[in-house]
Amino acid sequence: MRNKLFQSVILIFLITSSAVYAQQAWNRISPVPQENSINDVIVIPGTGQLIAVGEGSTLMTSDNEGETWQISTNPGGTDNFISLAGVCFINGDTGFIHGGYETILKTSDGGNTWGVTYDGGAYYYHQCINDIAFINDSTGFATGYGGLLLKTTDTGDNWAPLETGVNAPFGKIVFFNQENGFILCGGTLVLRTGDGGTTWTPDDLSPSVPGVYIYDACTTSSFNGYIFSNSEIPDYNGYISKTTDGGVTWTTVLEDPSAYSGKFAFFDEQLGMIACMTWEYQTKVWLTGDGGITWNVIDHPWLPWWSATGLTYLSQTTAIALGYKGMVHKSTDSGQSWQAQQVRLFSGSVFKVQFTDENTGFVVTDIGSGGVAGKGIKKTTDQGQSWSQIYSNWESSGLDFHFINNNLGYVARPNFMDTLLVSKTTDGGSSWIEYNTGFVLSPLDIRFFDENHGLICSEYRVIKTSDGGTTWTEVTPGTGAFRRIKYRSQQEVYIAGSNDNSLIILFKSSDGGASWESIAAGTGSAASDIALPVGQTIVLTCGTNILKSEDEGQTWQVCQSSNPDLLAFRSLFFVSPMVGYAIGEGYHSTIEKTTDGGNTWFPLNTNTSSALNAAWFFDDDNGFAFGERGLMIETSTGGVTAANILVADENSVLFTISPNPVSGGFILRVRPESNPQGTATLTVTSLTGSLIRQQIINDPVQAAFVSTETLKPGIYLVTIHTKNGTRETHKLVKL
Numbered sequence: 001m002r003n004k005l006f007q008s009v010i011l012i013f014l015i016t017s018s019a020v021y022a023q024q025a026w027n028r029i030s031p032v033p034q035e036n037s038i039n040d041v042i043v044i045p046g047t048g049q050l051i052a053v054g055e056g057s058t059l060m061t062s063d064n065e066g067e068t069w070q071i072s073t074n075p076g077g078t079d080n081f082i083s084l085a086g087v088c089f090i091n092g093d094t095g096f097i098h099g100g101y102e103t104i105l106k107t108s109d110g111g112n113t114w115g116v117t118y119d120g121g122a123y124y125y126h127q128c129i130n131d132i133a134f135i136n137d138s139t140g141f142a143t144g145y146g147g148l149l150l151k152t153t154d155t156g157d158n159w160a161p162l163e164t165g166v167n168a169p170f171g172k173i174v175f176f177n178q179e180n181g182f183i184l185c186g187g188t189l190v191l192r193t194g195d196g197g198t199t200w201t202p203d204d205l206s207p208s209v210p211g212v213y214i215y216d217a218c219t220t221s222s223f224n225g226y227i228f229s230n231s232e233i234p235d236y237n238g239y240i241s242k243t244t245d246g247g248v249t250w251t252t253v254l255e256d257p258s259a260y261s262g263k264f265a266f267f268d269e270q271l272g273m274i275a276c277m278t279w280e281y282q283t284k285v286w287l288t289g290d291g292g293i294t295w296n297v298i299d300h301p302w303l304p305w306w307s308a309t310g311l312t313y314l315s316q317t318t319a320i321a322l323g324y325k326g327m328v329h330k331s332t333d334s335g336q337s338w339q340a341q342q343v344r345l346f347s348g349s350v351f352k353v354q355f356t357d358e359n360t361g362f363v364v365t366d367i368g369s370g371g372v373a374g375k376g377i378k379k380t381t382d383q384g385q386s387w388s389q390i391y392s393n394w395e396s397s398g399l400d401f402h403f404i405n406n407n408l409g410y411v412a413r414p415n416f417m418d419t420l421l422v423s424k425t426t427d428g429g430s431s432w433i434e435y436n437t438g439f440v441l442s443p444l445d446i447r448f449f450d451e452n453h454g455l456i457c458s459e460y461r462v463i464k465t466s467d468g469g470t471t472w473t474e475v476t477p478g479t480g481a482f483r484r485i486k487y488r489s490q491q492e493v494y495i496a497g498s499n500d501n502s503l504i505i506l507f508k509s510s511d512g513g514a515s516w517e518s519i520a521a522g523t524g525s526a527a528s529d530i531a532l533p534v535g536q537t538i539v540l541t542c543g544t545n546i547l548k549s550e551d552e553g554q555t556w557q558v559c560q561s562s563n564p565d566l567l568a569f570r571s572l573f574f575v576s577p578m579v580g581y582a583i584g585e586g587y588h589s590t591i592e593k594t595t596d597g598g599n600t601w602f603p604l605n606t607n608t609s610s611a612l613n614a615a616w617f618f619d620d621d622n623g624f625a626f627g628e629r630g631l632m633i634e635t636s637t638g639g640v641t642a643a644n645i646l647v648a649d650e651n652s653v654l655f656t657i658s659p660n661p662v663s664g665g666f667i668l669r670v671r672p673e674s675n676p677q678g679t680a681t682l683t684v685t686s687l688t689g690s691l692i693r694q695q696i697i698n699d700p701v702q703a704a705f706v707s708t709e710t711l712k713p714g715i716y717l718v719t720i721h722t723k724n725g726t727r728e729t730h731k732l733v734k735l
Contacts, residue, residue: 024607025604025605025606025635025637025639025640025641026604026605026606026607026608026625026633026634026635026639027633027634027635028071028608028631028632028633029345029384029624029632029633029634030343030344030345030346030630030631030632031325031326031342031343031344031345031346031629031630031631032342032343032344033060033068033069033071033326033328033341033342034058034060034069034071034326034608035325035326035344035608035610035628035629035630035631036054036055036056036058036325036326036609036610036629037054037055037306037309037323037324037325037326038052038053038054038055038058038060038309038310038322038323038326038327039053039054039055039083039084039085039086039309039310040052040053040054040084040085040086040087040309040310041053041060041087041310041311041312041320041322042087042088042089042312043312043313043314044089044092044095044110044111045089045090045091045092046091046092047092047110048063048065048314049061049062049063049110049111050062050063050065050066050312050314050320051087051089051095051111052069052087052310052322053084053085053086053087053097053099054083054084054310054322054326055083055084056073056080056081056083056609056610057073057074057075057078057079057080057081057082057083057084057609058071058073058084058609059071059072059073059075059084059097059111060072060322061111065314065318065320065330066314066320066328066330066341067341069328071607072607073607073608073609074588074609075097075105075114076097076103076105076114076115076116077116078099078103078105078116079565079587079588080585080586080587080588080590080609080610080611081100081125081587082099082100082101082103082125083099083100083125083126083128084097084098084099084100085098085099085100085128085129085130085131086098086099086130086131086132088132088133088134090134090137090140090155091137092110093107093108093109093110094106094107094108094137094155094156095107095110095111096117096132096140096156097114098128098129098130098131098132098142099128099129100122100125100126100127100128101119101120101121101122101124101125101127101128102118102119102120102121102122102127102128102129102144102148103116103118103119103120103129104116104117104118104119104129104132104142104150104156104159105117106156106157117156117157117158117159118142118150118159120144120148126145127144127145127146128144128145129142129143129144129148129150130143130144130145130169130170130171130172131143131170131171131172131173132173133173133174133175133181135175135178135181135196135197136178137155138152138153138154138155139151139152139153139196139197140152140155140156141173141183141197142159142173143170143171143172143173143183144170145169145170146167146169147164147166147167147168147170148161148170149161149162149164149170149183149191149200150162151197162197162200164191164200164202165202166185166189166191166200166202168185168186168189169185169186170183170184170185170191171183171184171185171186172184172216172217174217174218174219174225175219176219176221176222176223176225176246176247177222177246178196179193179194179195179196180193180194180222180246180247181193181197182203182217182247183200184214184217185202186213187204187206187212187213187214188204188205188206188209188211188212188213188214188229189202189203189204189205190202190203190204190205190214191203192247205227205250208241208249208250209227209229209239209241209250209252210229210231210237210239210241210252210255211229211230211231211232211237211238211239212229212230212231212232213229213230214227214228214229215228215229215230215261215262215263216228216261216262216263216264216274217264218264218265218266220266220268220269220272220291221269222246223243223244223245223246224242224243224244224269224291224292225242225243225246225247226240226241226242226243226264226272226274226292227240227241227242227243227250228240228241228261228262228263228264228274228276229241230259230260230261235257236257236260236279237255237256237257237259238255238256238257238258238259238260238261238262238276239252239254239255239256240252240253240254240256240262240274240286240292240295241253242292253292253293253294253295254286254295256276256284256286258276258278258279258280258284259276259277259278259284260276260277260278260279261276261277262274262275262276262277263275263276263308263309263310263311264311265311265312265313265319266313267313267315267316269291270288270289270290270291271288271289271313271316271334272287272288272291272292273285273286273287273288273311273319273335274286274295275303275307275308275311275321277305277306278302278305281305281369282302282303282304282305283302283303283304283305283306283307283308283321283323284297284298284302284303285297285298285302285303285308285335285338286298287334287335287336298335298336298337298338299336299337303321303329303338304323304324304327304369305324305369306323306324306327307321307322307323307324307327307329308321308322308323308329309322309323309324310322310323316334317331317332317333317334318330318331318332319331319334319335321338325344325629325630326342326629327340327342328340328341328342329341344630345386345387345630345632346363346365346366346378346387346630346632347365347366347367347368347369347630348365348366348367348368348373348629348630349365349366349613349627349628349629349630350363350364350365350613350614350626350627350630350631350632351363351364351365351375351613351614351626352364352400352401352613352614353614353615353616353624353626354401354402354403354616355616355618356403356405356406357406358383358618359380359381359382359383360379360380360381360406360428361379361380361383361384361616362377362378362379362380362390362401362403362409362429363377363378363387363614363626364376364377364399364400364401365377365378365630366630367389367392368394374392374393374394374395375392375393375397375398375399376389376391376392376393376399377389377390377391377399377401377411377429378390379428379429384624384632384634390425390428390429390430391411391423391429391432393413395413395414395415395416396413396414396415396416396418396442397442398412398413398414398442398443399411399412399413399443400412400413400443400444400445400446400456401446402446402447402448402454404448404450404451406428407425407426407427407428408424408425408426408451409424409425409428409429410422410423410424410425410446410448410454410469411423411424411425411432411446412443412446412456413443414440414441414442414443415436418440418442419436419437419438419439419440420436420437420439420440420441420442420443420456420463421434421435421436421437422434422435422437422446422456422465422469422472423435424468424469435469435470435471437456437463437472438472439461439463439472439474441456441458441459441460441461441463442458442459443456443457443458444457444458444459444482444483444484445457445482445483445484445485446485447485447486447487449487449489449490449493449512450490451468452465452466452467452468453465453466453490453512454468454469455475455485455493455495455513456472457482457483457484457485457495457497458482459481459482460476460479460480460481460482461474461476461482462474462475462476462477462482462495462513463475463476464512464513464514466512475513475514475515475516477495477507477509477516477518478499478516478518479499480497480498480499480505480507480518481497481498481499481526482495482497482507483495483496483497483526483527483528483529484496484497484527484528484529484530486530486531486532488532490512491509491510491511491512492508492509492510493508493509493512493513494506494507494508494509494530494532494538495507495516495530496526496527496528496529496530496540497526497527498525498526498527499518502523502524502525503520503521503522503523504520504521504522504523504524504525504526504527504540504542504547505518505519505520505521505527506518506519506521506527506530506538506540506553507519508552508553519552519553521540521542521547521549521553521556522542522547522556522558524542524543524545525542525543525544525545526542526543527540527541527542527547528541528542528543528569528570528571528572528584529541529569529570529571529572530572531572531573531574531580531598532574533574533576533577533578533580533597533598534577534597535550536549536550536551536552537549537550537577537597537598538552538553539559539572539574539580539598540572541569541570541571541572541582541584542569543568543569544566544567544568544569545558545559545569546558546559546561546569546572546582546592546598546601547559548597548598548599557599559594559598559599559600559601560599560600560601561592561600561601561602561603562600562601562602562603563586563589563592563601563602563603564588565586565587565588565589565603566586566587567582567584567585567586567589567590567592567603568584568585568586569582569583569584570583570584570585570611570612570613570614571583571584571612571613571614571615573614573615573616573617573623574598575617575618575619575620575623576619576620576690576691577597577691578594578595578596578597578683578685578689578691579593579594579595579617579620579638579689579690579691580593580594580597580598581593581594581615581617581623581625581639582594582601583612583613583614583615583625583627584611584612585611585612586603588603589603589604589605589606590606590608590609590610590611590612590627591603591604591606591612591615591625591639592604593638593639593640593689595685595689595691595717596683596719596721596727599721599727600727604639604640604641605641606625606633606639608627608631608633610627610628610629610631611627611628612625612626612627612628612631613626613627613628614626614627619690620638620686620688620689620690620691621635621636621637621638621688621690622634622635622636623635623638623639637688638688638689638690639688640687640688640689647717647729647730647731648728648729648730653671653728653730654670654671654674654676654720654722654726654728655668655669655670655671655674655700655720655728655730656668656669656671657669657706657718657730657732660730660732660733661732661733661734661735662708662732662733662734662735663708663734663735664707664708664709665705665706665707665708665709666705666706666708666732667703667704667705667706668682668697668700668703668704668705668706668720669703670700670701675701676700676701676722676723676724676726677722677723677724678722678723678724679696679697679698679699679700679723680696680697680700680720680721680722680723681694681695681696681697681720681721682694682695682696682697682704682706682718682719682720682721683718683719683721684706684708684711684716684717684718684732685716685717685719686714686716686717687715687716687717692711692716693710697720700720700722706718708732708734711734712734713734713735714733714734715731715732715733715734716731716732716733716734717729717730717731717732718730718731718732
């Protein structure tokens with residue numbers, strides 16, 4: 001009987017766990033495959049597998065010629081701010097990634113795991129290991145800024161600096177063979193070696209190489225190689241130069257009047273291409289089939305601007321180009337034509353989101369492409385699957401909105417002369433009526449309580465309307481920074497910000513914004529957002545802190561987080577009194593969650609590295625998050641994975657619950673050696689944080705019965721929060 005009961009418990013646990021965790025906690029909606037700019041892509045020798053690296057500590061791999069990609073972030077523990085500059089493999093197992101903070105990572109298992117083998121201790125992210133090249137299985141070189149040249153003789157396990165006497169930004173390393181090679185050093189200067197890197201000698205390739213700057217170089221044999229260089233004003237011409245004697249002499253084989261940078265890729269000695277950025281905000285591709293003697297430009301349409309910062313052949317006919325904001329293009333006809341492989345809903349970052357029902361939503365996002373950019377408002381009517389543009393602002397970077405319902409909404413933006421304009425729609429954005437407020441400000445938030453009453457705040461000014469935006473009056477509450485507005489009722493409204501002395505200030509009005517009182521919440525960064533979950537509770541995000549008050553701001557506490565890294569918060573969203581999300585930019589995470597009304601927070605794993613700017617949840621489980629470079633992700637599990645659930649250690653708990661598994665109810669008992677004072681609060685929640693029941697335990701010392709009759713079979717979290725601040729969580733199985 002006991003074994004059968006145990007088997008039943010395990011079965012229920014597995015079934016319930018599968019229901020909650022079979023799907024990913026977060027699913028990427030846009031862009032697909034990802035949004036960070038890619039710096040390099042290669043084929044791992046002997047495997048046919050593509051591997052690419054880029055900004056945001058991004059690593060991409062593909063086993064099917066770039067049709068689909070597996071995305072991971074933070075290889076070797078690198079953080080979200082590091083740009084991975086390049087990748088190289090010396091065989092199918094051993095490879096290296098190099099990037100910001102003078103970091104070198106190594107893998108010995110084909111890229112499954114990575115570890116740091118060199119950390120230069122650089123102070124800035126842009127201080128980068130710019131290139132790595134090996135002349136055999138054990139000996140290799142790495143370059144960096146400020147004349148940094150490293151050498152390894154043990155397959156990259158250890159790296160030692162070499163002194164060259166040249167203080168220049170060392171870049172691409174090019175070897176014709178194990179003895180002869182050179183390093184690009186900025187301008188037309190190179191460092192040459194003829195003895196396998198034992199000694200290096202500076203050499204200026206001008207005037208044999210035209211132009212003033214070498215952007216890229218490559219070799220195809222022990223004697224043949226190519227350089228792309230560019231001239232200055234007034235020509236700005238791009239040039240391809242070729243050598244057939246190991247770099248001793250160079251001959252110009254192509255002059256392009258519109259190209260100002262170039263990226264080479266060769267399949268063999270004869271077949272190659274170069275992708276060039278142009279002044280027309282496009283990327284043109286030149287092809288050669290005769291070893292660089294002649295070059296032919298592909299037909300239109302050309303590729304988008306900066307779409308080929310990573311470029312490689314997979315076969316004689318198949319090539320892959322990756323670039324800015326994660327663009328992916330593929331050619332199956334040797335580069336003659338290219339097909340976009342990336343799908344994206346937004347051309348740039350998304351800054352704010354509001355849904356007026358489960359289908360209809362609005363966002364502020366970057367718009368435009370190439371050299372033209374602005375901000376706009378996009379709308380969805382199909383739960384975020386597609387978005388259409390309903391408002392554009394090309395005159396300034398300031399733009400904000402607020403909708404009362406699906407049809408009635410307001411937009412605030414400065415016009416060309418900086419006077420704030422407010423536009424109103426009554427048909428969901430199909431048409432707009434524009435009003436001039438007469439005030440000079442750039443809006444940080446616009447918020448309406450109903451169709452008549454609204455506020456707009458900027459860094460130093462607050463204005464108010466009582467007639468639906470037709471007229472506006474100034475109601476600025478003293479001096480300070482005014483960031484976010486929240487209404488509790490038509491009369492009771494709050495603005496979060498700071499004053500001139502770096503005090504975190506909450507401004508409160510009890511007459512709809514006509515007059516204000518200031519509430520000090522502490523010192524530090526200005527409040528970036530405000531939430532009013534329930535009753536007298538106020539929650540603020542301030543820099544890397546979250547503050548909470550349960551008495552209308554009379555007293556404040558700094559909320560606790562289990563996140564080991566700091567997260568710079570940008571916005572805050574409470575979906576219910578207990579469940580909230582704080583999002584922003586961090587080293588390894590971009591979103592934290594609370595399931596106890598904001599007292600404690602824990603990080604969520606989104607498998608993305610780009611900063612998040614805004615979130616919207618429809619209930620405790622279902623919602624979206626939006627961020628930089630057009631990132632849009634969704635969750636149907638409240639963003640929770642098993643790793644997020646922190647259960648109390650049985651050896652250190654104050655309380656026990658039994659029986660567990662449970663049928664009709666359990667008894668909460670305090671351990672004999674514990675002596676909790678005052679009352680305690682017991683909550684039962686789902687694994688995703690949805691509050692199911694809550695009760696007060698008047699005397700925790702006495703055993704208390706808790707009924708579970710209304711619970712469906714599954715796994716739940718039981719949390720006991722004592723008056724003296726002790727908090728512990730137990731996992732409960734309901735049969």
